[in-house]
Amino acid sequence: MSLWSQMGLQEGTSVLGIEVQGLYDYSMFIIVLVFSFVAYFMVKIVGSKLIGRIYSDNQLLEILWTVLPFGFLLALGLPSIKLLYLMDEIDLPEASIKVVGHQWYWTYEYSDVRGSSYKFDSYMVPDSFMEGGYRLLEVDNRCAVPSLLCMRGLITSDDVIHSWAIPSSSIKVDGVPGRINQVKLCFLRPGVFYGQCSELCGVNHSFMPICVESVSVEIYTNWIIENHNEVLSSMNKGDDSWTWWGLLAAAVKAVGKSIYWLGSMYAMFLYYLFYYSFYVPGKFVVLSSWGFAQWFVASSFAFAKWCVWFMDSPVEAFVYGVGYVVGSVWSVIVFVVTSPVKATFWFISSIYKGVLSFGMFSYSVFEAVAHSLTSFTDDGFHGFVMEQLNWNTKKFLWIIADRYKNG
Ligand SMILES: [Cu+2]
Incomplete structure (x- = not known):
């Protein structure tokens, strides 16, 4: 929050x-x-x-x-x-949670899990009933969701347009009467996450908060089967005392911090400029031109050998060199004259291949740069999340199957 x-x-x-x-x-x-x-x-x-x-x-x-x-x-x-x-991607959800907006509270309905249909209203806890916790955010019944399990939220409204929003999870979906909007609910960890109605819906618009409690799959699944209410956990109150000296120190600290961050940002900018303009394309060039490099090294080595020979006995080496060059040119001429169709074909196909590989190369460089630019989490993280999701899905299905195996 x-x-x-x-x-x-x-x-x-x-x-x-x-x-x-x-x-x-x-x-x-x-x-x-x-x-x-x-x-x-x-x-x-x-x-x-x-x-x-x-x-x-x-x-x-x-x-x-x-x-x-x-x-x-x-x-x-x-x-x-x-x-x-x-944001519009739902993937394959295991179950759905129906969220209905009312003037001025939310109703959560768990009806997709086999054999259990469970529904409750979620009202804000008014100041007079508050015992710790966050003012205007705490509710009497929290919306329980499993962590690291792919769920679907179905959001609608009973009266006017509301909006179900959880900023920390980048969720904001309008609840429109007569329509159902869907959203993916997949929290990465257990915890309590807060949001507020985000579409002006009347006088008590500010007093219909959203409070989602993400729990482990085992707890969630057993809870939804038993239809048990979660108990509000007590929370610590923040310390809100302040002094002028503290304010001054904070201001000085903030100025120092901004100077430090601006400097490090320029350094980072130069680093990324180098990384994406030289390192990424450069790495690709080196990897893709490995064959050419091998040929180049072998040729250079042969030429160096010939140079040594030339210093040793110049006449012999010179005659051999001239013979080699003339022989090569002669064989090309012979090839072109004796089989002109083959030579023309070879020439055209080499140009075609060259253009094609140049195009492919540019495309690959663009793709590599675009991928690293548009992804803010790495592939290892995605792999870890997918692994956890698969494992939790299995657990979820096992627990349900276990509960209902005797009918
Ligand atoms: Cu509202």
Whole structure:
């Protein structure tokens, strides 16, 4: 959940949440770099009397300030579009949780798990009943979901439009009367996650919070079978005392921190510029041109050997060299003259192959760069999550099968 003086997004609690957090940090990274760069040059140019000499009719500068923003926009847009489409992805859910918005509370209905249909209302806990916990966020009955199990949320409304939102998991789905919207619910860890109704729905719009409790698959499955209510866990109250000295120290710390972060961001920018402009394509070039490199090394070695021979006995080596070159040229001429069709075919096919491999090469480089640009979590993390999901799905089905094997 959000806390006082929080600058960034909330810590992601689903794969999508982490990806969106990554996109936010990445976007802020680019935006702060561009903003500080432009601000610096604005101040510099406004205070200078010699701008005409450097900046007027500077063709290179004009090309640069057209091409660079284009690249930045592309770098901002591509990952954003990718995540936008990933948000609509449901995958294969194990069960559904129906969420119905009312004026002004939520109803959760668990009716997809075999043999159990369970429904309860979730109201905000008013101040007069609060015993610790978070004001305006705590509810009497939390929506229980399993962690690391793929679930589907079906969101609708009974009266006006509401919106079911959990920022830390990048979930925000409108509950529209007469329609059912779906969303993937897959929390990465057990915990309590908060949200609020995000579509203005009347006077008590601010007082219908969303509180999701993510529990382990075993607990969830047994709970849904038994239809037991979860007990509100007591929470610690935050310390909210402050002094002027503390405020001053915090301000000094914040200024120091911003200077430090700005410096490290420029260093990081240069690192990534090098990484994506040279390292990624360079690595690909080295790997793909291995065959050519082998041929080149072998030829160089042969040539060096010939050079040594030439120093030893120049006449013999020279005659051999001339003979070799003439022989090679002669064999090409003989090949072209004796079988012109074959030679033409070979020539055209080599050009075709060359163009094709160049195209493939450019495409692979583009793909490699695009993939590393648009993914904020690594493949190892995805593999780990998939492994856990598979294992939890098995557990979920085992527990249900075990409970119902005797009818
Ligand atoms: Cu609302």
